[in-house]
Amino acid sequence: MPKETFFNLPEEKRQQILNVAIDEFATNTYAQASVNRIVEKAGIAKGSFYQYFKSKKDLFLYLMQVIGEEKMTYLAPTLQNIHQYDFFTCLREIYAAGIRFATQYPKYAEIGKKLLASKDTPIFEELVDQNLPVASQLFQELLHQAIQRGEIRPDIDINLIAYLIASINTTLLEYYTENINQEFDEKILNTVEKFIDLLRNGIGTK
Amino acid sequence: MPKETFFNLPEEKRQQILNVAIDEFATNTYAQASVNRIVEKAGIAKGSFYQYFKSKKDLFLYLMQVIGEEKMTYLAPTLQNIHQYDFFTCLREIYAAGIRFATQYPKYAEIGKKLLASKDTPIFEELVDQNLPVASQLFQELLHQAIQRGEIRPDIDINLIAYLIASINTTLLEYYTENINQEFDEKILNTVEKFIDLLRNGIGTK
Amino acid sequence: MPKETFFNLPEEKRQQILNVAIDEFATNTYAQASVNRIVEKAGIAKGSFYQYFKSKKDLFLYLMQVIGEEKMTYLAPTLQNIHQYDFFTCLREIYAAGIRFATQYPKYAEIGKKLLASKDTPIFEELVDQNLPVASQLFQELLHQAIQRGEIRPDIDINLIAYLIASINTTLLEYYTENINQEFDEKILNTVEKFIDLLRNGIGTK
Amino acid sequence: MPKETFFNLPEEKRQQILNVAIDEFATNTYAQASVNRIVEKAGIAKGSFYQYFKSKKDLFLYLMQVIGEEKMTYLAPTLQNIHQYDFFTCLREIYAAGIRFATQYPKYAEIGKKLLASKDTPIFEELVDQNLPVASQLFQELLHQAIQRGEIRPDIDINLIAYLIASINTTLLEYYTENINQEFDEKILNTVEKFIDLLRNGIGTK
DNA sequence: GATGAATGAGCGTTCATTCAT
């Protein structure tokens, strides 16, 4: 967690630092990201950085928390009503929320992507240790419930399917940020719809 | 491309260097990989390294080419008979070839995974510039032909589907290397089969 | 010397700061001691520190003075009656006073020890420049008088013997703090007695 | 231990680096000593330093080893004949050897002195861990044997006396390097002689 | 008088690359 000094900073300066940091971590992996560059671009002294943050890791972990919380505000409505919807509706909502999130904060999405790439580095372990909610676990649970409700064929390999659903989520995001114009539009939602159908055909009970 | 001196090296020494390099790039991202460590583990002089390779990048790009070629030997039989098979059969063969490849050369697969994580870093651009044959392009072409042959519904978004098929390929590999025992087995092939079915239901003409 | 602001501080706060500083200098050498840590532990603002003290050196020099004065209150009774006692009695009293002092203020003793280790560093020079009363000078004087009174053989090397007596004083203290339980006891006084005898045999006139 | 590269250096350059390092560690404590200053004064690149030594610690430990070995060549003749001499003769020889050593290598003596001052720092622990032969242990053993041979009164506190003998050794060295001209002379040996006598009177059996 | 943000030099260390032999 950043030190108090950081939160005492004038809003503008704090945002400036955060923005520069987000840029840096969106452009480089955690290991490659440079505190030197951050302070230079942010126009602050090196010493100041360490008056705001305990370490590079401190800043990064904080960023991840901010991103996580931001993402949760997108997912919360869906997750709250999770029991009212059938599995495939849930899935569509989660995908859509993810896409809306990535539309709003493309840099955050980029950082998330970079992070997935740094699996099996120490920083990733640390994140998992403190944060837990790895996406595929959510899907595992959803699948479990869906099977019990008879919405999904009970003979599927839950782990694998959850892994794939999580991965497709990421892939859709990636594709969206790479190829489509930056604005959230109907087209991508149609695509999501089609994929849900595809999955329904594949693993649904009927 | 490595310099001539590298190719003049005795086979054994050349392999030794390549093996060490593969280890290093399988364990670290491109940026994190260290020439220092490579020469140390390979037991060659630092100067020698730069007599074989123009730079770290040179070595890495060469490695990517070797890996690519190796992978092609796995795909070649399938690609050669591509016109005899329908799209979904092709797909199954390609997936299976990929899994066989990853089983045989897990380190290569690891490097590939690491690389996907460094998209939009300079080195990745360079790779695309020199190498082109990004997987999704292959799938685009296959999809194109399949549509013309009436195997696939013509209203799909080719780019997106190709992207997803490529991504699922990677995901299966990832899942396979993370969760399944190291030996190539029937189980994973069954999964592939199911996914092909799933896709057939989703995008096939019927 | 601390600035006036420091002495205007409420007694309690002033003591708190001094105590923290003593801890820091007892745990670290002068160079290693950190103003950052001091202000943090003392719960004062960084700026405040520099309103109380001109510099880290200022604080340290002041501390040394405080310690010196404190030690003097232990030695004063002895020094006042110095002419009534013979040399060896004086010596015993001085040693005993030193041990009592170290028993009472082990942190002070620790700082003293650390300081002796940093002889010939700039800070030590400065101390000598301002403070002078190095222990061995006291012993030189005592020896001088003792020779004139015929208590000690006139052919000894006064400088050397004074140096050694001072050093033994320190050594006894060190040994005491390292090996003996923290309470002032008879045992160490017996040892002092023995050493006095030893010296008496060695340099006394009879 | 320094790397091979260091020992491959031309004699002159190696000595130059060692001399600069000795100067640095004789002037500063281990913690305060600066690799930056060393490379600057030695006229080598910072990177070169780390091609010679694994770390600052590596250099320091090596220096301690060199000093230790050098000191051993002074002590060896005495230690070999330790059983032929009585305790006080041994002591005189050891003191004299120490003084001869300090005369020859005053910088080494200075480093040793600095080190004693950094007791209870991590580097000291490390040294003790690898080197063991703390001086006072040697004296403890000598005292033990001397008591068994009836040369010394059995009622003394061995630990304390050993500690003091070791300390006096250091003190003599210190005094010698601070006050006397740099050449080894008779005067100091006379003083040693007197101290031995003093001890003989104090703790000898007769 | 109190605050604490700002500063930049300095720390030990690693790096990819060059080049004289």
Added chain:
DNA sequence: CATGAATGAACGCTCATTCAT
């Protein structure tokens, strides 16, 4: 052709001190 010493920029981080409020 092989060698490995040399290089200096860059890394994350700590420091004592200043100064505007």
